[in-house]
Amino acid sequence: MASSATKEVAKELLPLVRVYKDGSVERLLGSPYVPPSPDQDPQTGSVSSKDVTISHNPTVSARLYLPKPTAQTHQKKLPIFVYFHGGGFCIESAFSFYSHRYLNHLVSQAQVVAVSVEYRLAPEHLLPAAYEDCWSALQWIASHYSKTGDDSTKDPWLSNHGDFERVFICGDSAGGNIVHNIAMRAGVESLNDGGGVKIFAAIFSHPYFWGSEPIGSESSDNHEKSMCYIVWDFVYPSAPGGIDNEMINPVGPGKPSLANLGCSKLLVCVAEKDELRERGDWYYNAVKESGFGGEMEFFESKEEDHSFHLFDPETENAKNLIKRLASFLH
Structure with a gap:
């Protein structure tokens, strides 16, 4: 070989x-693969995790996280936090070190049941495969609420501890892009659960959006050679409209109205030094101007760059971001 x-x-x-x-x-x-922590993670000492299979054809799996019960949460159902990892649709994993460490910290502080989705990656599986996998995962989560169906496909962590009236979807970078596209789909298509489960809120963390025309302070020089432009062409070469496809550039003439986002609340998080910072701000304002009827919040991490909290969740700014997310989740 x-x-x-x-x-x-x-x-x-x-x-x-x-x-x-x-x-x-x-x-x-x-970052490298790490196993789940069924007997509570060594970082926080308060979160258990396990891996589950959602679908065999195509193969979709997830890592589930459950916090150790506290006196306040022992008898309560917990918010369900559905997480889509970043990595430009072509690297990283729900089972990677960065995702695992970050979610242990967040789940411990926020007291949520988390589902970190392992979607298929490009170039072996070009977009829209990742979008379809994440939608399938959300359908699987919603199926736990229905009294009918095959109980053997349901996971007790979700069935016994999850609050299906508080389903949050969240993603970093490419995962934030997935959040947008899943929320748009949820605005026009019901979850196949038979019980009326809906997305309560969406969290966009340093979301990956781009377009053929620079905005704000983005340079017009070599715009087409930017990494943001090149990544999209690599992971979705057949996208109608290319870099102005509605899935990567959701604002502009002929695009579906952002008022149709299928959630009641949203939070957009950006980092001051991030190349994508202005796209996040632009997206937030576009949703605000669309007539979206839900609550909206915006949070900026000063002096930080793209997805900084994944690389070191112990910094003061990372702790502040996790604290902000925990507050939003409750």
């Missing part, structure tokens, strides 16, 4: 992914 040093490269998205002519894919960035 040829080593990666001798194989011919077909295409690459540096510094993230390299694809070889034999069809193999090498991911150049991303």
Whole structure:
């Protein structure tokens, strides 16, 4: 078997992914796989986790998190926090170190049942595969609320502890983009649960949006060569309209109204030094001006860059962001 040093490269998205002519894919960035912590994680000592299979065809799985009961939560149902990881749709995982560590911290503080979705990645599975997988995961979560159906497919952590009137969807970066597209779909399509489960709130953390025209202080020089532009073409080369497809550029003529977002509340989080900061602000204001009837909140982390809280959740600003999310979840 040829080593990666001798194989011919077909295409690459540096510094993230390299694809070889034999069809193999090498991911150049991303944190390592870590196992779940069924007996409570070593970081907080208060969160258990396990991996579950949602679907076999296609393969969709998730890591579930359950906080240790406290005197305040022992008899209460907990909010359900559905998380879509970032990584440009082509790296990282629900089972990776960054996601696992971050969710242990958040679940411990926020006291929620979390479902971190393992969706299929590009380039093996180009978009819209990730969107479909995340929608399927949400359907599976909603099925726990129905009194009918196959109980063998239901997980007791969700059935016994989840509050299906408080379902939150959240994502970082590409995951924030998924949140938008799932919420838009939920605005026009019911969850297949038979019990009326709806998304209560959506959290967009440093969301990945882009477009052919620069906004704000974005440079017009080499705009088409920006990483944000190149990633989209790599993960969704057949997208109608390219970089102005409504899934990556949700604002503009002919786009579905953002008033149709299928949630009652939303929170948009940005980081001051993030290249995507102005897109997050632009999205928040576009939703506000659309006539969206729900509650809206905006939170900015000063002096920080893209997804900083995933790389080190112990910094003061990361703790402040997690505290803000925990507050929103309650």
